[in-house]
Amino acid sequence: MPPRSRSGEASGALKSDSASPGREQPRQRVIEAAIDLLTREGRDAVTTRAVADAAGLQPPAIYRLFGDKDGLLDAVAEHGFATFLAGKHVNPDPPDPIEDLRAGWDVAVEFGLANPALYTLMYADPTRTTSGAFKAGMEVLMGRIRRLAAGGWLRVDEELAAQIIHATARGAVLTWxxxxxxxxxxALFTTLRESMVTAVTNQRPAVREAGAAGAARALRAALPEEATLSPAEQHLLTEWLDRLTADG
Known part of the structure; x- marks a missing residue:
């Protein structure tokens, strides 16, 4: 079976946002109409005329609101990222950081399986990863990674860990x-998830086992909360720690 929902995080199906006054109300109607067409009939069905008809508007309204069809698709993708982010449950102090990592990975996969057409649109164009909602979602992931690093669990650099986690979840969904x-x-999901866990985490949070690089990663993760060092001292220490983690 695909990964099961944990802590109510998985979206399942997209929910309509409450209508807001003025320009946002027709904009939201258009986005929801586009998502409905995308889900039922595929991307080719999402034409400006079809979307306008489904939203009860004239085609010129699409251009006024979104500029062109590409602008509409970007807005639909942004809505998808925002919906996924809104459905996330974040525990700032999980009892088991590695299990928390697994749960977050499962939630990302479950969203993709529940919303296949939308998910494919969201990740079809690499430039969409510049959206605000996507970046906010990545910050949630980076928070999980920093907690792993601070506890001595992280095996690789934080940025590489984020890339591995994101790539395995996205690859699992799109391959499926x-x-x-x-x-x-x-078994595709559990195999990729456990391979990801093995690649980015230590079996035990033992600094001795991880060596100097592990100790450096743990200290590096704690630096933003350190108030006793001056900015110049933090910068210098960060350079040293980065060198140690690179050597490890």
């Missing part, structure tokens, strides 16, 4: 969606 149903094996 690309396969015929008779070729889909749920």
């Amino acid at each position: 969606l690309s396969l015929r149903e008779d070729r889909r094996d749920p």
Whole structure:
């Protein structure tokens, strides 16, 4: 089976936002109409005329609100990122940081499986990763990674860990969606998730086992909360720690 929902985090299906006054109300209607067409009939069905008809507007309204079809698709993708972010439950002090990492990975996969057409649109264009909601979601992930580093669990650099976690979740979903149903094996998810955990974390938070690089990563993660060092001292210490983690 695909990863099960944990702590009510998975979105399942997209929910409509409450209508806001003025310009946002027709804008939201258009986005929801586009998502409905995308979900039921695929990306080719999302034309400006079809979306305008479904939203009860004239086609010129689409151009006034979004500029062009690409602008509309960008808005739909941004809505998807925002919906996923709103459905996340973040524990700032999880009892088990590695299990928290697994849970977050599962939630990302579950969202993609529940919203396949939207998820594919969200990640079809690399430039969409510059959206505000996407960046906010990555900050949630970086928070998980920093907690792992501070506890001595992180095995690799924080940035590399984020790339591995994000790539394995996105790759798992897009690979699953690309396969015929008779070729889909749920072991794909658990195998990729556990491979990700093995790649980015230590089995035990033992600084001795991880060596100087592990100690440096743990200290590096705690630096933003350190108030006794001057900015210049923090900068110099960061350079030293980065060198140690690179050597490790």
